[in-house]
Amino acid sequence: MDFEFSDKVERLRAQLSDFMRFHVEPANHDWHREIAAGRYPLPLLERLKSRAFSEDLWNLFLPGLGHDQPGQRLSNLEYAPLAEIMGRSHWAPEVFNCSAPDTGNIELLQQFGTPEQRAQWLDPLLLGEIRSCFAMSEPDTASSDARNIQTTIRRDGDAYVINGRKWFITGALHPNCKVAIVMGVTGEQLEANSTERHSMLLVPMDTPGLEIVRNIPIMHYHSPEGHCELLFRDVRVPLSNLLGAEGKGFRLAQDRLGPGRVHHCMRTIGQCELALELMCERALERKAFGKHLSEFGNLQDWIAESRLEIDQARLLVLQAAHRMDRAGNAAARIDVSAIKVVAARLQTRVVDRAMQVFGAMGLTPDTPLSYLWTWGRAMRFLDGPDEVHLRVVSRAELAKARLALGNNAWYFVPPPGLAAPR
Structure with missing residues (x-):
């Protein structure tokens, strides 16, 4: 490779x-x-x-x-x-x-x-003339399992009617945000664990009944473009606003998240590189107890460990991207779960060290470090919490072990004359 x-x-x-x-x-x-x-x-x-x-x-x-x-x-x-x-x-x-x-x-x-949907929404998005948001997570259910989503989408004549509540919807407050892709339940009659219950709709942000309730701060940081709570009260959109096919929203969501997680993780690595650069500069310039901070062994260890961890994470993300390109998003599912956990944990570790080197300044807006740490902590929830992704990786490992069960030769083989342990 x-x-x-x-x-x-x-x-x-x-x-x-x-x-x-x-x-x-x-x-x-x-x-x-x-x-x-x-x-x-x-x-x-x-x-x-x-x-x-x-x-x-x-x-x-x-x-x-x-x-x-x-x-x-x-x-x-x-x-x-x-x-x-x-x-x-x-x-x-x-x-x-x-x-x-x-x-x-x-x-x-x-x-x-559809060609009409692409003309109305895709073309201006590609030109940067408008922004959009993706409304999936909900406050009243565990959205880490998208099958739990409760927002309803019901047919009524020539329209779909949406009722529900979404939150942490990034970008919804941006003045140029003109459309939301909303995921909800269209197959209420199906079993709750079915992945064929959900669909996606294109909903213009000025549709009557759609309300931006609030911009939710992330650990006291308010994003100007918003991480918003949205309320849908009898929001009506034409049947032609269905994205893909009815009942295929779960699969569309999975297709959407794979490349996005690679993007998130690589941006995280860039932020960790910035934090490491700032940490090194501060250590070279700042003195305590008669020595530059860079002369203290524990700080040298932090710098070295950060470099090793950043490079390791980068290689893991590149491997995931490589597999996605060669075999498709589905084939890279386990790799993507792995990088999602590794990158988020990396960011909080590296940025935390840099904040410690800066001392009290690291807690202030005078450097980007406190914001970067906050975002790293949020990354452990965004696009699925760590525990969900660890479960994906562990289940894959256990599946391999089941296939190999009984074929492993790396057990104790006693030398001649020595009885095997009982």
Whole structure:
């Protein structure tokens, strides 16, 4: 398995790194100042998007584009190092039209949308003219098992009627968010554990009966684009707003989450690289007890352990992306569960060390570390909690063990003359 990047990817890495260094990073202070003043979306963001589009740093995540659609047509493995670079700033992916949840929604529309749905929603999403959200998680049920979802979708004449409550819906508060992909139950008569009960609908955000109840803070951090609670009261949309086929929403959700988890994990690795850089700089500059912090052995261990862990996680994510490209999303299911656990735990470990090196400053907004730690902790829930993904990995290992049961020769074989233990 060779993870050496092609000339095209190396060129894009250099181009994207330069764009981040010369355009995104210098705008970071202004971005935070404008957000603090309550102004969103920002003119500076639109200017950066226009520049990124003109430099063909656009829709980098999506391999299956038509010839008339903007983008680089990269595989998951090719996109992974670019997601790492963008991940160094939590707001940078929008500059390149690579933000979640738009990325997953674009992929769904690309694969399952009708020509009319693609014209209405996909084309403006690909151009960055609108944003979208994905409404799946619910407050009243354990959404880690999507079969539990309770939002109802019922036919009424020529329309579907939606009733239910969703929460932690990322991007719903963005002023440019124009459509939600909503997952709900259409097959109430089927058994509760059936994966054929759910469907997805395209719901314009201005549809009567759809209410944004609140923007939920993540450990006291409010995202300007929102992690929102949504209420659906008799929300009516035409039958033509069905995405894919009725009863296939569960499968669509699984298809959507695979590549998205690779994107999340690679952005996490970029954030860990940033945290490690900040930790090293601080250790070289700061003195305590007559020595630079970098001279203390325990800090040297933290730096070394962070480097080893980041590199290990990166290789695991690249392996998952490689398998996804070669064999499809379903074949990489176990790999994706593994990276989801590893990347989230990596972020909290590495960022925690960096915060400790910064001392009290690490708890403040003077560095990005406290935000990065918070996001890393949230990652242990996003796209499925650690425990669900560990279960996927362990069940695969046990299945292999059952097949091999009785064929393992690595048991104690006594030498001649020595009785076997009883």
